[in-house]
Amino acid sequence: GEDVEQSLFLSVREGDSSVINCTYTDSSSTYLYWYKQEPGAGLQLLTYIFSNMDMKQDQRLTVLLNKKDKHLSLRIADTQTGDSAIYFCAESTPNDYKLSFGAGTTVTVRA
């Protein structure tokens, strides 16, 4: 079965890098996703990585995948106040359209 876990809170200073961590348990995962949710809004897909990749970079976002430890991380470079939000990681498994979501990490950016 799928079980995705995240730490609940992260506080970071503006301009620093943020690193949000996630662990998953299903070894047959195909894609792993990061979503962002701002207050009172829906989820916005930030990026995803295929399970045979180690890293993916997209502007200020870097995703690292450690398949051995089933560990996924999202690094946000030069964190801004607009990055304050809840970040969810999610996984999908082969031939299943459902996603399993973690509980979300609330990121607070302080001046």
Next chain:
Amino acid sequence: DGGITQSPKYLFRKEGQNVTLSCEQNLNHDAMYWYRQDPGQGLRLIYYSQIVNDFQKGDIAEGYSVSREKKESFPLTVTSAQKNPTAFYLCASSPTGTGIYEQYFGPGTRLTVT
């Protein structure tokens, strides 16, 4: 401009009344989903549909019903049997033929039942 719309943004109902939440997408996606989000918690899957005229229960389907008569629309009815209906409801859709099942979300409907 493609996307998912949910209406209304805020909904208030009295206990004992059924209420229907709207979800429409123009992304030409086959699959659609309904989630419930409670404060400080992640997303819990209520129902999902992979194709028109077919849908499956998710993890917390009790007290909810859905229909999928059109590809673009997936309305959710919160019935009076749902014990704690006050929550934030999110609708999503995804493609099914690409191997990447990324889900795209609507803006959500906040339902308050008193």
